[in-house]
Amino acid sequence: MKRAxxxxxxxxxxxxxxxxxxxxxxxxxxxxxxxxxxxxxxFSTVHTTLQRLEEKGYxxxxxxxxxxxxxxxxxxxxxxxxxxxxxxxEVKLVRDELWRALPPQTLQLMGS
Amino acid sequence: MKRAxxxxxxxxxxxxxxxxxxxxxxxxxxxxxxxxxxxxxxFSTVHTTLQRLEEKGYxxxxxxxxxxxxxxxxxxxxxxxxxxxxxxxEVKLVRDELWRALPPQTLQLMGS
DNA sequence: TCCATTTGATCGACATTATCGTATAAAATA
DNA sequence: TATTTTATACGATAATGTCGATCAAATGGA
Numbered sequence: 163m164k165r166a167x168x169x170x171x172x173x174x175x176x177x178x179x180x181x182x183x184x185x186x187x188x189x190x191x192x193x194x195x196x197x198x199x200x201x202x203x204x205f206s207t208v209h210t211t212l213q214r215l216e217e218k219g220y221x222x223x224x225x226x227x228x229x230x231x232x233x234x235x236x237x238x239x240x241x242x243x244x245x246x247x248x249x250x251x252e253v254k255l256v257r258d259e260l261w262r263a264l265p266p267q268t269l270q271l272m273g274s
Numbered sequence: 275m276k277r278a279x280x281x282x283x284x285x286x287x288x289x290x291x292x293x294x295x296x297x298x299x300x301x302x303x304x305x306x307x308x309x310x311x312x313x314x315x316x317f318s319t320v321h322t323t324l325q326r327l328e329e330k331g332y333x334x335x336x337x338x339x340x341x342x343x344x345x346x347x348x349x350x351x352x353x354x355x356x357x358x359x360x361x362x363x364e365v366k367l368v369r370d371e372l373w374r375a376l377p378p379q380t381l382q383l384m385g386s
Numbered sequence: 387t388c389c390a391t392t393t394g395a396t397c398g399a400c401a402t403t404a405t406c407g408t409a410t411a412a413a414a415t416a
Numbered sequence: 417t418a419t420t421t422t423a424t425a426c427g428a429t430a431a432t433g434t435c436g437a438t439c440a441a442a443t444g445g446a
Contacts, residue, residue: 247384
């Protein structure tokens with residue numbers, strides 16, 4: 163494939179990282195995501211996607227330091243890059259454009 | 275996978291069918307799609323996706339009759355089903371919600 | 387010190403989607 | 417009925433989506 167663009171799940175994960183801002187790492191991302199999309203997803207699913215998004219340059223990450231919590235491995239925090247923001251913006255523009263072009267009666271049937 | 279939801283490309287194809295309303299078949303869908311998303315896609319790509327969307331119940335189709343045109347095979351027209359409309363609506367709600375939750379400074383960086 | 391517990395990240399594998407290139411079908415017309 | 421035109425169907429491969437299982441690091445006690 164030549165594409166290497168944003169997949170459907172990749173997009174919501176990227177958005178979720180953006181929403182969490184400074185507090186985005188595996189666990190919080192998974193929780194917020196589940197809450198927003200209304201279904202459960204495995205940690206590994208999210209991690210895999212985060213890794214791919216980083217490879218594509220849409221995310222960057224850094225390891226966090228020790229905290230006051232009980233214990234546990236260090237967190238890897240994620241941040242959306244400028245490229246990532248651009249990609250999000252672009253797909254939104256395309257969809258908004260399509261939604262605007264929908265026939266009125268179709269919109270009505272969806273009650274939105 | 276248990277999911278079988280709307281993929282990213284499937285979503286724009288479904289939206290395009292909705293936009294074209296009565297005139298949605300392979301060729302017109304491909305053209306409209308290319309125009310909206312700003313890149314070329316093969317007919318076969320679109321056809322494959324249409325078929326999957328129909329299998330999932332998001333689209334229904336019927337064969338068109340003869341026309342006054344030069345010649346050529348009959349067209350298969352597509353229509354979005356109620357289920358399809360619902361799916362479109364739902365993914366939109368999720369994304370809109372996420373966009374609303376973005377921190378202001380992130381939005382600002384995107385200039386939207 | 388060192389081990390159990392806690393919290394997260396990483397690996398490997400497989401299912402589903404995205405995408406092409408090529409082949410095939412059907413309609414009109416010469 | 418052969419040819420041209422317009423479209424759909426098929427087969428194959430790469431990218432994404434999704435898990436289950438494993439590994440890593442930090443901390444509090446024994």
